[in-house]
Amino acid sequence: MRTNLDRRHFLGLAGLGAGAAALAACGGPSTAGTADAVDTATIDFSGVKPASSIDFWTNHPGKSQDVEKAIIEKFHAKFPDIKVNLVTAGANYEEIAQKFQTSQAAKTGLPGLVVLSDVWWFRYYSNGSIIPIDGLVKQLDIKIDDFQKSLVDDYKYEDKQWALPYGRSTPLFYYNKDHFKAAGLPDRAPATWQEFAEWASKLKATSGAQYAYIYPALAGYAGWTLQNNLWGWGGSWSRDWDITCDSPQSVAALQWAQDSIYKDGWAGVSSKEAADDFAAGITSSTISSTGSLLGVLKAAKFNVGVGFLPGGPEAPSGVCPTGGAGLGIPSGISKEEQLAAATFLKFMTEPENTAAFSAATGYMPTRLSADMSAVLAATPQIKTAMDQLAATKVQDNARVFLPGADQEMAKSAAKILTQQGDVQTTMTELKKTLEGIYTKDVKPKLKA
Amino acid sequence: MTTRQIHSSSAAPADRPEPEPSVPAPAARPGQDRKRWSGRSRRDFLVFLAMASPNLVLIGTFTYWPLINNIYYSTLDWTLGSASATVVGLQNYVTFFAGEDASKVLGTTAIFTLVTVGGSMVLGLLVALALNSKVRGTTFARSAVFAPYVLSGVGVGLVWLFIFDPGYGVLAWILRGLGQQSPQWINDPELSLVMVITVYVWKNLGYCAVVYLAGLQSLPRDVMEAAALDGANNARRFFTISMPLLSPTTFFLLITTMLSSLQAFDLIRIMTPLGNGTSTLIYEAYLQAFGAYNRAGYSAAISVILFAILLIVTVLQLRFVERKVHYS
Numbered sequence: 011m012r013t014n015l016d017r018r019h020f021l022g023l024a025g026l027g028a029g030a031a032a033l034a035a036c037g038g039p040s041t042a043g044t045a046d047a048v049d050t051a052t053i054d055f056s057g058v059k060p061a062s063s064i065d066f067w068t069n070h071p072g073k074s075q076d077v078e079k080a081i082i083e084k085f086h087a088k089f090p091d092i093k094v095n096l097v098t099a100g101a102n103y104e105e106i107a108q109k110f111q112t113s114q115a116a117k118t119g120l121p122g123l124v125v126l127s128d129v130w131w132f133r134y135y136s137n138g139s140i141i142p143i144d145g146l147v148k149q150l151d152i153k154i155d156d157f158q159k160s161l162v163d164d165y166k167y168e169d170k171q172w173a174l175p176y177g178r179s180t181p182l183f184y185y186n187k188d189h190f191k192a193a194g195l196p197d198r199a200p201a202t203w204q205e206f207a208e209w210a211s212k213l214k215a216t217s218g219a220q221y222a223y224i225y226p227a228l229a230g231y232a233g234w235t236l237q238n239n240l241w242g243w244g245g246s247w248s249r250d251w252d253i254t255c256d257s258p259q260s261v262a263a264l265q266w267a268q269d270s271i272y273k274d275g276w277a278g279v280s281s282k283e284a285a286d287d288f289a290a291g292i293t294s295s296t297i298s299s300t301g302s303l304l305g306v307l308k309a310a311k312f313n314v315g316v317g318f319l320p321g322g323p324e325a326p327s328g329v330c331p332t333g334g335a336g337l338g339i340p341s342g343i344s345k346e347e348q349l350a351a352a353t354f355l356k357f358m359t360e361p362e363n364t365a366a367f368s369a370a371t372g373y374m375p376t377r378l379s380a381d382m383s384a385v386l387a388a389t390p391q392i393k394t395a396m397d398q399l400a401a402t403k404v405q406d407n408a409r410v411f412l413p414g415a416d417q418e419m420a421k422s423a424a425k426i427l428t429q430q431g432d433v434q435t436t437m438t439e440l441k442k443t444l445e446g447i448y449t450k451d452v453k454p455k456l457k458a
Numbered sequence: 459m460t461t462r463q464i465h466s467s468s469a470a471p472a473d474r475p476e477p478e479p480s481v482p483a484p485a486a487r488p489g490q491d492r493k494r495w496s497g498r499s500r501r502d503f504l505v506f507l508a509m510a511s512p513n514l515v516l517i518g519t520f521t522y523w524p525l526i527n528n529i530y531y532s533t534l535d536w537t538l539g540s541a542s543a544t545v546v547g548l549q550n551y552v553t554f555f556a557g558e559d560a561s562k563v564l565g566t567t568a569i570f571t572l573v574t575v576g577g578s579m580v581l582g583l584l585v586a587l588a589l590n591s592k593v594r595g596t597t598f599a600r601s602a603v604f605a606p607y608v609l610s611g612v613g614v615g616l617v618w619l620f621i622f623d624p625g626y627g628v629l630a631w632i633l634r635g636l637g638q639q640s641p642q643w644i645n646d647p648e649l650s651l652v653m654v655i656t657v658y659v660w661k662n663l664g665y666c667a668v669v670y671l672a673g674l675q676s677l678p679r680d681v682m683e684a685a686a687l688d689g690a691n692n693a694r695r696f697f698t699i700s701m702p703l704l705s706p707t708t709f710f711l712l713i714t715t716m717l718s719s720l721q722a723f724d725l726i727r728i729m730t731p732l733g734n735g736t737s738t739l740i741y742e743a744y745l746q747a748f749g750a751y752n753r754a755g756y757s758a759a760i761s762v763i764l765f766a767i768l769l770i771v772t773v774l775q776l777r778f779v780e781r782k783v784h785y786s
Contacts, residue, residue: 039543413752417745
C-alpha cells in the first residue's frame with residue numbers, strides 16, 4: 011500500500027473538509043457566558059441621524075416583488091436621503107431565515123429590515139437578533155392603534171413590540187365553482203368538514219378532477235393548516251406549553267383526515283403547492299394562504315370561490331389560524347441604520363401602502379384605516395379573507411415557538427397521510443419529540 | 459496464450475523484487491548531504507515552495523482552518539444566530555449516537571451511497587460497453603449519456619420533480635393511462651429515497667460510462683484477439699480479461715463516486731427539502747444548523763462524523779481494495 015500523500019489524495023482530503031467550511035466560516039459564538047438578550051435600556055435614538063442606505067431583505071411573499079419595488083420608489087421620492095436596496099434574500103421564509111441566521115453568526119452583512127415569519131420572529135427575539143421597536147414607534151409616531159390588533163399583538167412579548175405585521179395571511183378555503191355547480195352543490199364553502207364529506211362523493215363523481223379536496227403540501231407548513239382540523243375536533247398541537255397532539259381529540263381529527271384519503275378516497279395530498287394543484291384543476295377544493303389568492307385567480311381557467319375554513323364536530327367556528335410575516339429590525343447594525351430602517355418600516359406599513367400590497371397579493375391589509383374600496387371592487391374575494399380575520403385564533407405555541415416543530419409536524423403528517431401510519435402511535439412519538447425540543451431549546455430561554 | 463498466461467505476463471512491476479545492486483552504495487557523509495542540500499535540492503525546494511505555497515495557504519485557510527474550527531464547534535451547545543454558546547464536550551456526539559438519529563441517518567446514508575455507487579457503476583459499465591461498439595450514432599449517444607452529468611443539480615431536480623409529481627407529472631399521466639394511481643413519490647419518505655436515488659443514478663451514470671469507455675478503449679487489442687483465437691467467448695473475455703484490466707478504472711470510480719455520493723446535496727435539497735426519508739449525514743448536518751432547528755453545535759458534530767467516515771472509507775479502500783487492482 012502506498013502511504014505517501016499524493017496530489018489526488020491531498021485534494022480529496024481538502025474536499026472532505028469543504029462541507030465544514032460554511033459553518034466554520036461563521037464568526038463563532040462567545041463561550042464566556044454572556045446573555046443573548048438585547049439591552050433594551052440602551053436603545054435610545056434621540057440625536058441619531060438615519061443612515062443613508064439600508065438593505066431590505068424579503069422573499070417577496072405572494073409574488074410581491076413589483077409592488078415592493080413601487081413602494082420603495084415612493085419612499086425614495088419622499089425620503090431622498092435614505093436609499094433602500096431591495097434584496098431577494100430567499101424563496102421562502104425558511105431561506106430568508108437561513109440567510110439571516112448565518113449573517114447573524116458571521117456578524118456581518120445584516121440588513122436594515124428583514125421579513126420574519128410567524129415561526130421565526132420568536133427565535134430571533136430569544137437569540138437577541140432583533141430589537142424591540144417601542145422607542146422607534148414613539149419617536150417616529152407610528153400609529154400602532156391603527157393596526158389590526160390581533161396581527162400586531164402577535165409580535166408582543168414581555169410588554170414590548172418586536173416587529174410589525176407585513177404580509178399577513180390566514181388559510182382560506184378555495185373551491186372550483188364550476189365543479190360545485192355541476193355537482194348540484196351550493197355556491198359556498200362548507201360550514202363543517204362533515205358537510206364537506208357529504209359533498210365529496212358528488213364532487214368526485216361529477217367533476218372529473220382527481221380529488222374532491224387536496225391537503226396542502228406537507229413540506230409547505232402542514233402544521234399551520236392542520237390546526238384547522240385539530241381545532242375543529244377540539245384538539246390542538248399544544249395548549250400553552252403542554253403538548254396535546256396525542257390527545258383523543260387531536261388523534262380523532264387526524265384519523266378523520268387519514269380516512270378521507272384511504273377509506274373514503276375523495277382526498278389527496280399535494281406534493282408541492284396545493285394552490286397550484288387547485289388552479290390546474292386537479293382538485294375541486296383546497297386550503298391555501300390568502301397570499302395565494304391573486305396567483306390562483308390569475309392562473310385558474312374556471313370560476314374560483316373562496317370561503318371561511320370549515321369547522322369540525324366540536325368547534326364549528328373560530329378554527330382559522332393567523333399566519334404570514336412581519337418586519338423586524340436587527341440588533342447587530344448601527345443605530346443610524348436602525349433608525350433608517352424604522353423610517354422605511356413606518357412608510358411600508360402606511361395605510362395606502364398596505365392597501366397596495368394587499369391588492370397585489372391577496373394578503374390582508376394590516377391597517378384599520380386602509381382604504382380597500384378600490385381593491386375590493388377589483389378583487390371582491392379579498393373581502394372574505396378580511397372578514398375571516400374576526401374568526402381567527404392565535405396559533406398553538408408548539409407550532410410557532412418550538413424550533414423545528416413545523417418540520418416534525420410535517421413528517422408526522424406524512425406518516426399519517428401518505429403511509430397510512432397509526433395515528434395514535436405517530437402522535438405519541440411526535441409529542442415526545444416536541445417535548446424534547448421544548449425542554450432543551452425553549453424552556454431555558456423563557457422568562458420566569 | 460491463455461488468460462492465465464496473460465495475467466502472469468502482465469504482473470504489476472511493483473510486485474517484482476527490485477534487482478539487488480551489484481555494488482553497495484557508499485554511506486553518505488554529512489558534508490556531502492550539505493552539499494546536495496545547498497545545490498540543486500535547495501533550488502528544487504524553493505521552486506516547490508513557490509509553486510505549492512499559494513495553494514497550501516488557500517487550502518489551509520479555507521479548508522483546514524474551518525475544519526479545525528468545526529471540530530471545536532462540535533463541542534458546543536450553540537444555537538445558530540446566537541452570540542453565546544456553552545461548552546458541552548462530547549455531548550453532541552453522545553446525543554447523536556444514543557438517539558434515533560444515528561440509525562436513521564447512517565442507514566439512509568448507507569443505502570443512498572451503496573445504491574447510487576453500485577447503480578452508477580454497473581449501469582455506467584453497461585452503457586460504456588454499448589457505446590464501445592462500432593455502430594452509427596455512438597458519438598451522439600456518448601454526448602447524450604454524458605450530458606446529465608454536466609447539468610446543474612438544481613435544474614435536474616426541478617425537472618424530475620415535475621416528472622414524479624403525482625398530480626400532473628409525466629409518470630402519473632402514464633400510470634393513469636394504465637389505470638393506476640401514482641405513488642406519493644414526494645410525500646412518502648420511503649418513496650422519496652427511491653426517487654432521489656433514481657435521479658442521482660441517472661445524472662451520474664454518464665460520468666461512469668465515459669470513464670469506463672476510456673478504460674475499454676485502452677485495453678490491449680492483441681490480448682483480446684489472442685483470447686478470441688483461443689476460443690474464449692464474449693462473456694469469458696469480459697470477465698477474465700476486460701474486468702481485471704479495468705480494475706484501475708473501477709478502483710478510481712469506486713473512490714470518486716463514493717466520495718461524491720457521501721457528499722450529495724443539491725438533488726436532495728431541491729427534491730426533498732424536509733429531508734423526510736432522505737436525510738443523509740451531510741443533509742442532516744445542513745438541516746440541523748441551517749434548517750429549522752439551528753443546532754449549530756450538533757450539526758458540527760455530524761459534520762465531524764461524516765469527515766471521519768469519509769476518511770475511514772478512503773483509507774480502507776486504499777488498503778484493501780487497491781490490492782485487488784490489476785495495473786497492467
